[in-house]
Amino acid sequence: MAQMYYNQDINEKVLEGKKIAVIGYGSQGHAHALNLKESGFDVRIGIRPGNSADRAKNDGLDVKSVAEAAQEADVIMVLLPDETQKAVYEAEIAPGLVAGNALVFAHGFNIHFEQIVAPADVDVFLIAPKGPGHLVRRTYQAGAGVPGLIAVYQDATGQAKDLALAYSKGIGAARAGVLETTFKEETETDLFGEQAVLCGGAVELVKAGFETLVEAGYQPEIAYFECFHELKLIVDLMYEGGIENMNYSVSDTAEWGEYVSGPRVVTAESKAAMKDVLTDIQNGTFAREWIQENETNRPQYTAKKQAVKDHQIEQVGAKLREMMPFVGQKASAEVVGK
Numbered sequence: 001m002a003q004m005y006y007n008q009d010i011n012e013k014v015l016e017g018k019k020i021a022v023i024g025y026g027s028q029g030h031a032h033a034l035n036l037k038e039s040g041f042d043v044r045i046g047i048r049p050g051n052s053a054d055r056a057k058n059d060g061l062d063v064k065s066v067a068e069a070a071q072e073a074d075v076i077m078v079l080l081p082d083e084t085q086k087a088v089y090e091a092e093i094a095p096g097l098v099a100g101n102a103l104v105f106a107h108g109f110n111i112h113f114e115q116i117v118a119p120a121d122v123d124v125f126l127i128a129p130k131g132p133g134h135l136v137r138r139t140y141q142a143g144a145g146v147p148g149l150i151a152v153y154q155d156a157t158g159q160a161k162d163l164a165l166a167y168s169k170g171i172g173a174a175r176a177g178v179l180e181t182t183f184k185e186e187t188e189t190d191l192f193g194e195q196a197v198l199c200g201g202a203v204e205l206v207k208a209g210f211e212t213l214v215e216a217g218y219q220p221e222i223a224y225f226e227c228f229h230e231l232k233l234i235v236d237l238m239y240e241g242g243i244e245n246m247n248y249s250v251s252d253t254a255e256w257g258e259y260v261s262g263p264r265v266v267t268a269e270s271k272a273a274m275k276d277v278l279t280d281i282q283n284g285t286f287a288r289e290w291i292q293e294n295e296t297n298r299p300q301y302t303a304k305k306q307a308v309k310d311h312q313i314e315q316v317g318a319k320l321r322e323m324m325p326f327v328g329q330k331a332s333a334e335v336v337g338k
């Protein structure tokens with residue numbers, strides 16, 4: 001088994017007294033900044049004027065321009081969207097870097113795909129929470145945490161790994177478990193997971209199930225409860241105790257259906273498609289196309305986002321959720337602009 005690091009294995013003193021700049025105050029930024037501050041670290045936010053800056057001020061944080069925060073900090077955590085990091089780094093972060101600083105990421109995209117090349121005399125490492133930022137915050141507040149990965153790309157000071165571990169403890173990741181990886185492994189597995197399983201795979205599975213029932217004449221509300229709402233409840237059981245735990249709670253009829261029909265839906269062809277997705281990530285095709293999509297003002301991204309918004313499952317779901325206020329908090333209400 002891989003070596004896991006937990007709170008008791010980590011000495012956070014190496015990060016004490018260091019000035020940390022969290023650049024960006026979105027999904028990950030707000031969680032890192034608030035968790036680090038509540039863990040006793042010295043945090044400032046680097047952000048452009050706007051909604052995020054206003055939220056950070058309202059949350060009681062020390063808010064500065066990106067250039068100012070990056071310049072005064074020892075540890076600079078870049079929590080901007082991946083597609084804007086290169087431009088902001090070159091214009092506002094790089095000019096303030098000095099030998100011995102740490103340039104830090106939550107995802108390896110820009111370093112691994114060589115969009116950002118840091119000076120040799122700074123540490124470059126990552127702390128990648130394996131969960132959405134809003135859950136990094138909520139679980140920390142609940143006394144728990146979201147697991148994380150650390151990786152060191154450049155160790156100019158000889159302290160990079162210890163700093164990464166201390167930071168991971170500060171955001172609560174080491175309450176759940178932290179393991180060491182490389183920028184290559186983090187970048188490729190993270191992109192694969194979100195595309196094939198967590199976001200791409202799950203959304204397409206849910207939409208296809210919903211559409212199949214509705215096209216067969218069943219009520220959309222029933223299709224929503226069956227293929228969308230209940231998915232969380234089923235996945236919660238898997239999360240809590242594995243597939244066996246979920247199967248213990250569902251009927252034997254459901255479990256038998258899982259064995260005979262699951263492989264009819266997610267087939268050898270689906271797995272071959274997953275391998276194609278992984279190849280495109282590994283050989284840089286996905287990164288190249290995403291960078292190009294941004295350079296041309298996101299035409300496909302915008303059209304596809306609208307298509308999801310217009311899908312019947314979103315309309316039906318919104319109405320049903322209005323009647324279930326207990327369902328939970330909305331990440332988009334916690335951090336506007338996502």
Ligand SMILES: NC(=O)C1=CN([C@@H]2O[C@H](COP(=O)(O)OP(=O)(O)OC[C@H]3O[C@@H](n4cnc5c(N)ncnc54)[C@H](OP(=O)(O)O)[C@@H]3O)[C@@H](O)[C@H]2O)C=CC1
Pocket residue numbers: 023024025026027028029046047048049050051052053066078079080081082084088106107128129131132133134337338
């Ligand atoms: N979302 C997640 O849960 C996860 C994200 N990551 C990684 O974390 C990083 C951040 O992603 P995420 O939290 O999703 O990002 P978000 O889109 O949620 O937030 C981005 C933040 O950057 C600010 N910003 C955008 N452009 C600029 C700019 N030009 N100058 C200054 N500030 C700017 C935004 O402010 P404004 O309001 O002004 O637009 C916002 O505060 C990425 O590397 C991502 O891959 C890793 C693990 C999980």
Ligand SMILES: CC[C@](O)(C(C)=O)C(=O)O
Pocket residue numbers: 129130131132133190193194198199
């Ligand atoms: C699953 C999507 C993710 O990789 C994450 C929350 O971990 C992301 O990039 O947001």
Ligand SMILES: [Mg+2]
Pocket residue numbers: 129130131190194
């Ligand atoms: Mg991820």
Ligand SMILES: [Mg+2]
Pocket residue numbers: 107190191194
């Ligand atoms: Mg990701």
